[in-house]
Amino acid sequence: MQRNTTWRALVVLSLLIVCTVGGFGVVAQGAENVVVLNDMAPFSCDPAEMAFWTHWRAGVQMYDGLTYPDANGGVRAHLAESWAVVDGIGKVWEFKLREDALFHDGTPVTAEDVVFSFERMMALGTGAYSRVKAIESVSAKDPCTVQFVLDSPISVFPNMIWSIYVLNKDVVLANLGDGDHGDMGDYGVEWLRFHDAGSGPYSLAEHQVNLELRFERFADYFLGWPEVAGGVPVETVRLIGLWEAATAKNLMVNRELDMTYTTFPRQTFAELDAISGVELVSLNKGHVYGFYLNCQVAPTDDVHFRRALSYAFNYDSLLPIWDSVPGRLISSRSPAFNPDAPLYTQDLDKMHEELAQSCYPQDTPVIITAPIGDAFFDKMVASLAADLSQAGFNIKVEQISFGETIARCSAPETSGNCIPTQSGPEYPGVDNVLSNWATPGGYAASHWFDDAVLHDMISRSRETLDAAARNLLYQQIEAYILEQAAEIFVTELDPFRAIQEYLIVNEEQSSGIIGAAVNMHDVRIDLDKKAELLNQ
Amino acid sequence: MLLHNAKFILKRIVHSVFVLLGLSMLVFFIARMVPTDIARSALGQQASEEAVEKLRDDMRLNDSMPVQYFYWLKGAVRGDLGFSVTTKRPVIVDLKEFLPATLELGLFSLLFSLVLGQLLGVLAARYQNTLVDHFSRLVAYSGTVTPSFIFGIMFMLLFSYWLHIFPTIGRLSPGVTPPGTITGFYIIDGLIAGQFHVVGNAIWHLILPAFSLALSAIAQESRITRASVVDNLRKSYVRTARANGIPESKVMFKYVLKPSLIPTVAVMGMDFACVLTNAFLVELVFFWPGFSRYGVTAMQDGDVFAISAVVLVLGTMFIVMNLLVDIVTSILDPRINLAERS
Numbered sequence: 001m002q003r004n005t006t007w008r009a010l011v012v013l014s015l016l017i018v019c020t021v022g023g024f025g026v027v028a029q030g031a032e033n034v035v036v037l038n039d040m041a042p043f044s045c046d047p048a049e050m051a052f053w054t055h056w057r058a059g060v061q062m063y064d065g066l067t068y069p070d071a072n073g074g075v076r077a078h079l080a081e082s083w084a085v086v087d088g089i090g091k092v093w094e095f096k097l098r099e100d101a102l103f104h105d106g107t108p109v110t111a112e113d114v115v116f117s118f119e120r121m122m123a124l125g126t127g128a129y130s131r132v133k134a135i136e137s138v139s140a141k142d143p144c145t146v147q148f149v150l151d152s153p154i155s156v157f158p159n160m161i162w163s164i165y166v167l168n169k170d171v172v173l174a175n176l177g178d179g180d181h182g183d184m185g186d187y188g189v190e191w192l193r194f195h196d197a198g199s200g201p202y203s204l205a206e207h208q209v210n211l212e213l214r215f216e217r218f219a220d221y222f223l224g225w226p227e228v229a230g231g232v233p234v235e236t237v238r239l240i241g242l243w244e245a246a247t248a249k250n251l252m253v254n255r256e257l258d259m260t261y262t263t264f265p266r267q268t269f270a271e272l273d274a275i276s277g278v279e280l281v282s283l284n285k286g287h288v289y290g291f292y293l294n295c296q297v298a299p300t301d302d303v304h305f306r307r308a309l310s311y312a313f314n315y316d317s318l319l320p321i322w323d324s325v326p327g328r329l330i331s332s333r334s335p336a337f338n339p340d341a342p343l344y345t346q347d348l349d350k351m352h353e354e355l356a357q358s359c360y361p362q363d364t365p366v367i368i369t370a371p372i373g374d375a376f377f378d379k380m381v382a383s384l385a386a387d388l389s390q391a392g393f394n395i396k397v398e399q400i401s402f403g404e405t406i407a408r409c410s411a412p413e414t415s416g417n418c419i420p421t422q423s424g425p426e427y428p429g430v431d432n433v434l435s436n437w438a439t440p441g442g443y444a445a446s447h448w449f450d451d452a453v454l455h456d457m458i459s460r461s462r463e464t465l466d467a468a469a470r471n472l473l474y475q476q477i478e479a480y481i482l483e484q485a486a487e488i489f490v491t492e493l494d495p496f497r498a499i500q501e502y503l504i505v506n507e508e509q510s511s512g513i514i515g516a517a518v519n520m521h522d523v524r525i526d527l528d529k530k531a532e533l534l535n536q
Numbered sequence: 537m538l539l540h541n542a543k544f545i546l547k548r549i550v551h552s553v554f555v556l557l558g559l560s561m562l563v564f565f566i567a568r569m570v571p572t573d574i575a576r577s578a579l580g581q582q583a584s585e586e587a588v589e590k591l592r593d594d595m596r597l598n599d600s601m602p603v604q605y606f607y608w609l610k611g612a613v614r615g616d617l618g619f620s621v622t623t624k625r626p627v628i629v630d631l632k633e634f635l636p637a638t639l640e641l642g643l644f645s646l647l648f649s650l651v652l653g654q655l656l657g658v659l660a661a662r663y664q665n666t667l668v669d670h671f672s673r674l675v676a677y678s679g680t681v682t683p684s685f686i687f688g689i690m691f692m693l694l695f696s697y698w699l700h701i702f703p704t705i706g707r708l709s710p711g712v713t714p715p716g717t718i719t720g721f722y723i724i725d726g727l728i729a730g731q732f733h734v735v736g737n738a739i740w741h742l743i744l745p746a747f748s749l750a751l752s753a754i755a756q757e758s759r760i761t762r763a764s765v766v767d768n769l770r771k772s773y774v775r776t777a778r779a780n781g782i783p784e785s786k787v788m789f790k791y792v793l794k795p796s797l798i799p800t801v802a803v804m805g806m807d808f809a810c811v812l813t814n815a816f817l818v819e820l821v822f823f824w825p826g827f828s829r830y831g832v833t834a835m836q837d838g839d840v841f842a843i844s845a846v847v848l849v850l851g852t853m854f855i856v857m858n859l860l861v862d863i864v865t866s867i868l869d870p871r872i873n874l875a876e877r878s
Binding site: 034043044049051052124125126127128129130131133180193208209210211238240242244246247250251253254256406410442444 | 573577579580581582583584586587590622623624625630633634689692693696697700704705710820821822823825829830833
């Protein structure tokens with residue numbers, strides 16, 4: 001009996017060993033034409049639910065808009081080959097579609113698909129709805145022409161809609177679910193979360209929630225796949241929802257990860273850069289870091305006190321550490337950039353002059369409310385707190401979780417006086433930065449600077465069709481915000497991503513706009529180099 | 537005796553329902569106490585006010601807290617744990633998808649802790665105050681004081697980065713197709729489907745995260761086993777067995793180990809709970825597509841229904857495991873009367 005039991009145990013053990021060893025042999029890694037990116041995993045692939053940067057990074061692989069960000073801070077032709085203002089003031093726009101663009105099922109992209117896609121966004125009200133809310137009506141003038149009528153003139157309308165993606169109407173209509181939109185049911189939301197109906201360079205092959213998106217190359221992409229010396233187009237793209245720095249480093253060393261996302265601390269990027277065969281690529285984005293000064297609570301509700309704080313900060317202390325340029329509202333890469341903008345520098349005499357005009361004494365408590373754990377913010381907060389304390393201010397630092405910071409910044413009374421912030425453009429042009437900046441409310445604009453003069457200036461910029469005149473207006477707006485000292489602009493930083501050297505990224509093409517910066521159509525892979533690195 | 541034990545188990549189940557009810561209430565209210573606009577956070581700053589208001593209505597966020605709780609509980613009793621604003625699907629669907637991965641990991645690490653903890657404990661007792669005992673103590677101390685995710689990172693560096701003998705992340709290698717879902721446990725499903733290479737690949741992927749999770753339990757169980765074995769080795773029946781010339785291995789495994797298992801088994805329920813809570817970070821490190829990683833995402837995104845479900849499931853598992861431990865203990869030692877113990 002005991003012998004039988006022993007034999008059975010041995011058989012089971014042998015079986016386990018055999019299959020385990022067999023499984024150990026299954027190593028998929030090789031010089032395969034696969035590129036793995038890490039990011040936060042998006043949970044929905046429906047363009048109407050794309051509300052955060054992680055979504056846009058996935059969206060740009062599957063879908064196309066009418067326009068596309070160029071490297072000069074504007075937009076270029078994409079699904080639309082041209083566009084024009086019809087009424088002369090920017091309220092009525094017409095877009096002429098190119099005729100060779102195909103959806104992934106091989107059917108052509110038509111004006112009807114564009115109309116359907118925009119009407120769908122407007123009806124659902126989710127995702128990037130704020131960019132289409134000014135549209136009064138959208139109609140197809142002919143199979144290749146779409147007309148938009150806006151409720152007010154918007155000079156940057158083509159910029160705003162670059163990531164309002166065009167869907168294959170027939171495919172969506174064939175997959176409608178139950179919903180609140182009459183004949184349209186749920187407008188295909190349920191289905192589009194896990195499938196694509198786009199014309200982009202890649203089609204969605206698999207969506208594992210909270211884990212991975214897998215895309216396969218669309219050979220008939222309307223922009224083609226131009227040859228690049230030494231590289232071939234990437235056939236499979238895997239976007240994995242991994243954000244743990246130590247794991248990412250390990251994967252980069254083992255060549256199991258090909259491109260990292262951007263929000264690791266600089267220290268992590270330095271370590272990634274030290275890995276043989278890995279290099280850092282700048283995203284050419286113009287990410288601006290600063291501190292909002294809450295304009296609705298004491299003592300920062302007084303402009304002189306805000307200016308005094310602005311003069312007390314040593315702007316030069318952090319720039320050498322980050323090898324970066326001074327921060328300002330308008331990025332140094334924007335055509336509207338003003339090198340002579342009246343930026344603040346540390347000047348204690350001017351600080352005292354401003355304090356003399358302020359209704360608050362210098363020792364009035366100033367609260368810095370900051371989310372803990374972000375390497376950039378931690379350094380900024382430490383630096384600001386030290387400079388202000390040294391200058392004689394009464395500083396209290398509250399470093400709390402990101403969630404609590406969001407909650408606290410939902411009202412001016414609980415936001416604190418100084419709140420660290422960073423902003424990057426979602427569509428090309430200064431308008432995006434300005435419209436985000438000038439809409440007080442929530443963490444993203446917790447300066448609570450609600451000012452009629454500013455709103456008026458922004459409205460005028462939106463009505464100005466001439467780009468040069470508009471850029472001048474932007475510079476005036478920037479000067480006004482600096483004068484009002486509603487933000488201490490610290491620095492402009494380029495986010496990095498670490499990539500394997502066998503990837504060839506067309507950086508000239510990259511605009512740095514969120515989403516477009518990781519369009520895998522701009523990337524090629526050198527398979528020989530990959531094989532060489534894997535064999536090392 | 538059997539009837540007494542059955543009564544006790546029934547009583548414990550009834551008690552557990554009340555414990556879970558209290559837990560659900562606590563979690564539900566705490567998750568909603570954060571002064572943030574849940575619907576706005578879910579849809580983003582650019583969504584229309586109408587869309588946000590509709591989501592508030594759908595989630596009953598405009599109702600009072602007790603009313604919200606009532607509807608949530610009503611749904612939970614029917615198996616509807618609400619809708620996840622992050623994954624955009626019912627929480628119960630998420631649980632069905634993610635829970636098996638965590639349970640497979642947890643049970644595998646429990647297996648590690650049981651085998652290695654006992655082995656180390658017995659060896660340490662058998663060779664008291666020798667190098668083996670000192671090594672066991674070292675393992676126990678380091679296992680107790682070091683968080684599991686640190687072990688995870690260290691093992692990843694050692695076995696994946698330097699030695700290249702274990703994979704870094706995931707449940708299966710890229711290119712290995714998961715077996716059809718029957719239980720959600722890749723090992724079991726692979727065995728049922730006869731896909732032994734999948735079973736092997738799944739085990740290969742399980743070893744590092746499971747061992748990282750198991751170390752604290754190994755530490756605890758080895759020390760308890762050691763103490764218990766040392767105690768039992770001094771008992772007169774062991775002396776008698778040895779005096780009768782029974783081989784030492786038989787004395788150890790037949791007469792000493794079985795009674796020595798009782799205190800170890802008693803802490804296993806707690807160990808399993810520890811494994812599940814430690815899994816929150818270990819799953820992040822190993823990119824393990826499990827329930828704990830889902831919980832972390834839910835917390836980051838303020839996904840209140842998902843958070844409530846995660847805590848409720850953890851609480852349920854904790855209660856069930858402790859009940860099972862009580863039953864197993866009574867089987868190991870028939871003298872134990874659960875009803876009296878309670």
